[in-house]
Amino acid sequence: MASSATPPVPTSKVLVIGAGAVGAFYGSLLAxxxxxxxxxxxxxxxxxxxxDFIINSxxxxxxxxxxxxxxxxxxxxxxxxxxxxxxxxxxxxxxRIALIRPAVGRNTSIVFIQNGVEIEQEMxxxxxxxxxxxxxxxxxxxxxxxxxxxxLAYGRLALGNLPSGVSRKTARLCELFNQAGIDCxxxxxxxxxxxxxxxxxxxxxxxxxxxxxxxxxxxxxTQESLVRSIMQEVCDIAAASGHPLPDDIxxxxxxxxxxxxxxxxxxxxxxxxxxxxxxxxxLGNALRAAQRLGIAAPHLESVYALMKLRELKLGN
Amino acid sequence: MASSATPPVPTSKVLVIGAGAVGAFYGSLLAxxxxxxxxxxxxxxxxxxxxDFIINSxxxxxxxxxxxxxxxxxxxxxxxxxxxxxxxxxxxxxxRIALIRPAVGRNTSIVFIQNGVEIEQEMxxxxxxxxxxxxxxxxxxxxxxxxxxxxLAYGRLALGNLPSGVSRKTARLCELFNQAGIDCxxxxxxxxxxxxxxxxxxxxxxxxxxxxxxxxxxxxxTQESLVRSIMQEVCDIAAASGHPLPDDIxxxxxxxxxxxxxxxxxxxxxxxxxxxxxxxxxLGNALRAAQRLGIAAPHLESVYALMKLRELKLGN
Numbered sequence: 001m002a003s004s005a006t007p008p009v010p011t012s013k014v015l016v017i018g019a020g021a022v023g024a025f026y027g028s029l030l031a032x033x034x035x036x037x038x039x040x041x042x043x044x045x046x047x048x049x050x051x052d053f054i055i056n057s058x059x060x061x062x063x064x065x066x067x068x069x070x071x072x073x074x075x076x077x078x079x080x081x082x083x084x085x086x087x088x089x090x091x092x093x094x095x096r097i098a099l100i101r102p103a104v105g106r107n108t109s110i111v112f113i114q115n116g117v118e119i120e121q122e123m124x125x126x127x128x129x130x131x132x133x134x135x136x137x138x139x140x141x142x143x144x145x146x147x148x149x150x151x152l153a154y155g156r157l158a159l160g161n162l163p164s165g166v167s168r169k170t171a172r173l174c175e176l177f178n179q180a181g182i183d184c185x186x187x188x189x190x191x192x193x194x195x196x197x198x199x200x201x202x203x204x205x206x207x208x209x210x211x212x213x214x215x216x217x218x219x220x221x222t223q224e225s226l227v228r229s230i231m232q233e234v235c236d237i238a239a240a241s242g243h244p245l246p247d248d249i250x251x252x253x254x255x256x257x258x259x260x261x262x263x264x265x266x267x268x269x270x271x272x273x274x275x276x277x278x279x280x281x282x283l284g285n286a287l288r289a290a291q292r293l294g295i296a297a298p299h300l301e302s303v304y305a306l307m308k309l310r311e312l313k314l315g316n
Numbered sequence: 317m318a319s320s321a322t323p324p325v326p327t328s329k330v331l332v333i334g335a336g337a338v339g340a341f342y343g344s345l346l347a348x349x350x351x352x353x354x355x356x357x358x359x360x361x362x363x364x365x366x367x368d369f370i371i372n373s374x375x376x377x378x379x380x381x382x383x384x385x386x387x388x389x390x391x392x393x394x395x396x397x398x399x400x401x402x403x404x405x406x407x408x409x410x411x412r413i414a415l416i417r418p419a420v421g422r423n424t425s426i427v428f429i430q431n432g433v434e435i436e437q438e439m440x441x442x443x444x445x446x447x448x449x450x451x452x453x454x455x456x457x458x459x460x461x462x463x464x465x466x467x468l469a470y471g472r473l474a475l476g477n478l479p480s481g482v483s484r485k486t487a488r489l490c491e492l493f494n495q496a497g498i499d500c501x502x503x504x505x506x507x508x509x510x511x512x513x514x515x516x517x518x519x520x521x522x523x524x525x526x527x528x529x530x531x532x533x534x535x536x537x538t539q540e541s542l543v544r545s546i547m548q549e550v551c552d553i554a555a556a557s558g559h560p561l562p563d564d565i566x567x568x569x570x571x572x573x574x575x576x577x578x579x580x581x582x583x584x585x586x587x588x589x590x591x592x593x594x595x596x597x598x599l600g601n602a603l604r605a606a607q608r609l610g611i612a613a614p615h616l617e618s619v620y621a622l623m624k625l626r627e628l629k630l631g632n
Contacts, residue, residue, distance in 0.1 A: 069578035210526050211625035222628055227619035229614070298545070304616035305542035312538055 006029035015081040021140050021141040021149050023087030024053045028065035029180035038069035045072050080105040086112040090281035097126040109169050114315035116281025117198045122163045133170050134190040155184045158189025183257050195238035200253050201282050203230040203274040205267035206303045215262035233297040279307045330395040337457040337465050339403030340369045343380035345496035354385035361388050363462035373467035396421040402428040406501050406597035408484025413442040425485050429453050433514045448478045448508040449486050472499045481632025511554035515597050519546040521583035522619045531578035549613040556609040595623045
């Protein structure tokens with residue numbers, strides 16, 4: 001006789017790697033809804049080990065987050081993670097594959113919540129027998145100090161398996177986020193979502209840095225034409241790579257940016273804090289795709305070259 | 317019976333307007349060969365009135381320059397100048413025509429030694445009955461302090477009448493400069509020379525600023541492709557405006573820049589000193605010509621837009 005009772009859902013074991021603002025925020029929410037969440041945090045290890053994370057969210061209130069385990073190194077993780085949540089920046093100095101490998105078990109789903117385009121293939125190649133899930137976060141949050149996170153606005157997530165589709169485990173993770181109060185959706189074609197996010201990131205991130213620190217609204221009000229040109233080039237590259245974006249995507253991005261409060265981009269925050277910027281993940285990868293596919297992208301090319309000069313100067 | 321004696325050449329009366337580094341340097345050389353040189357210098361007036369200019373040239377030695385008259389305002393000039401030497405920067409805040417008008421007499425030749433393209437027409441329109449001479453200086457000199465000029469390198473001048481040709485008075489001025497030890501040439505088509513100078517200025521000036529202060533060699537070694545793209549666009553615009561440049565001009569500029577010592581551009585010096593930059597004269601005018609003539613210049617367009625953002629930020 002069939003039982004009508006739902007079988008108990010086993011506790012999900014989650015390992016967050018790169019517990020900066022984004023990782024700590026999303027990890028703490030999964031812990032709130034019952035997941036067993038461990039974190040690897042190198043620079044803030046002592047603070048978090050002794051005093052937990054403190055999350056201040058303008059929308060969700062203030063809470064502290066005590067991870068199941070606070071680890072200095074990925075190799076220190078014991079047991080098997082159902083999900084690795086990789087939340088580092090994507091920068092050339094950091095080998096994402098080598099970083100996570102010690103914690104990847106047979107049944108581990110690798111979820112990366114990161115910026116950039118064309119950052120998928122190397123993960124699929126490195127872990128061909130694991131589920132690899134690409135995640136996009138639409139969030140504004142900052143690390144104020146060791147273990148202290150400020151969530152300013154937004155928070156929406158999109159998740160989807162690579163190369164495409166949505167697995168049962170991905171759907172389950174999405175459900176957990178929604179239980180925790182986060183608007184999380186799944187996408188059968190997350191790679192298109194990644195290009196779509198790049199439409200906004202490719203102009204505003206570098207222009208905020210190269211201008212010397214302008215907010216989004218100032219950039220848009222004075223140089224909308226350059227912003228549109230870069231956006232259109234990203235759309236052209238996305239289409240050529242098999243991920244055509246909606247026809248009105250540039251207009252929507254422009255309108256939304258006019259409507260939202262003036263915003264300091266993540267690249268500008270990195271720049272001001274002397275941190276490496278995601279120039280290669282966002283601009284370099286898009287431009288290399290353009291070159292591979294034979295798409296002209298002269299505005300993107302100019303902005304990328306200027307960012308490389310800026311980085312060269314910073315390295316001096 | 318005809319006399320074989322050369323008639324005495326009358327002393328040339330020269331009024332230098334904008335006696336910064338370039339104006340004081342060239343003015344002092346004309347004084348050395350017998351011209352009667354007055355200067356208008358506003359900010360350094362007291363110093364120069366009491367202690368003259370001091371010119372330190374690595375090639376020509378050190379000398380002091382006592383102008384025939386040191387004036388605070390153009391309107392203070394008495395008498396008639398044979399030549400006005402206009403050596404200010406070309407920036408939107410400064411009305412060049414209104415500035416010089418009080419000193420322009422019936423026989424005054426107006427000589428501007430200034431940067432930029434398409435800065436000629438307004439002068440021809442404003443002074444249709446005067447000779448207007450366009451001058452290009454290839455020089456590296458800085459104002460070290462009030463009345464104190466450092467001449468680092470180069471010094472070549474090119475002079476030509478507008479809209480074209482070389483008048484007797486222009487040839488005479490050129491002769492004076494050569495007597496003073498300056499390599500000065502005349503050009504039947506000085507407007508082409510102005511575009512040719514822009515080929516170098518259009519990439520290196522803004523890239524030095526937008527990179528945050530790189531010297532020419534660093535820019536070239538890491539982003540030669542962007543430099544070449546901007547140079548080629550300037551060539552395309554020049555050609556469309558009726559001033560085709562030599563086929564190999566881009567290669568020559570690249571080779572020369574590799575060969576010369578790493579150099580801090582004038583725009584970068586202005587930027588570092590908090591002075592207005594010649595963004596409009598060099599980039600804005602070139603781009604407006606491109607738009608008028610239907611020439612695509614996406615790299616120049618990007619760099620110009622970024623300079624406008626940088627200026628907006630500086631104005632905050």
